[in-house]
Amino acid sequence: MSKRHESKYKIDRRLGVNLWGRPKSPINRREYGPGQHGQRRKKPSDFGLQLMAKQKLKGYYANIGEKQFRKIYQEAVRRKGDTGENLIGLLERRLDAVVYRMKFVPTPFAARQFVNHGHVLVNGRRLNVPSYQVKDNDVIEVRSKSKQMALVLEAIASQERDIPDYLEVDTDALKGRFVRQPQLADVPYPVQMEPNLVIEFYSR
Structure with missing residues (x-):
């Protein structure tokens, strides 16, 4: 069985995007986060933006675990070429x-x-x-x-x-x-993915 630590639509609401572009997503009805403080919005910091980019990418691929995602990032760094493009390519090769x-x-x-x-x-x-x-x-x-x-x-x-x-x-x-292997521009993500911010997150 796949390890699903939380409902996939909770991921949508927490990130504030319709991550898989599905018509059933609750984001289509409620564009704010879950919980009693979900409607509070404050401008995220640079770290917050980087973290959000990482969570979107991890969440999109069925909520990959942190340990496995970091291994993919390390392999992307090790390979020649643009690390962000390598990261997307490795994820799409799963x-x-x-x-x-x-x-x-x-x-x-x-x-x-x-x-x-x-x-x-x-x-x-x-x-x-x-x-x-x-x-x-x-x-x-x-x-x-x-x-x-x-x-x-x-x-x-x-x-x-x-x-x-x-x-x-x-x-x-x-x-x-x-x-x-696709480039970032080839991959039909329903939302904007920012692998460059994910690279910045891990290279801090």
């Missing part, structure tokens, strides 16, 4: 993120659980590690036994999201290919 982007499931939380429960094949081999880093040209598909699950059929039929062009997907076969 197997659960790829399964979500290919529209095999409706949410990132469902994607993590779907992978955990062994419903996904990578290059014909069953993998149940959501954090697995997908490589260019890897083929990801839903196991034949899992293709008629209501969750999968609902996600494929949904018009909420489009499949980005760094993936190739055959929606009939529930099979796709990871073509290339």
Whole structure:
């Protein structure tokens, strides 16, 4: 089971954004934080802005744990090129993120659980590690036994999201290919993500 320490919509309200762009989000009705002090708004400090940027990015990918997120950041720093772009690229290479982007499931939380429960094949081999880093040209598909699950059929039929062009997907076969690592501009985030502020947060 995926570790969900809090309701996903509480994340939306706490951050004050519709993080996944879903019509059910309470932010569509109440644009303020939860609790009796939720409507108090004060201008955040630089640290507050950096922390918010980190929480948005962590929350978007099914609320990744701090230890795991820091490891991804450290790998992004170690690689050549722009650290912010590397960070986004590594997050988008996670197997659960790829399964979500290919529209095999409706949410990132469902994607993590779907992978955990062994419903996904990578290059014909069953993998149940959501954090697995997908490589260019890897083929990801839903196991034949899992293709008629209501969750999968609902996600494929949904018009909420489009499949980005760094993936190739055959929606009939529930099979796709990871073509290339995306840039920040390629990733269809419903809200503005600021990986540069996340880098500043960790490099303090």
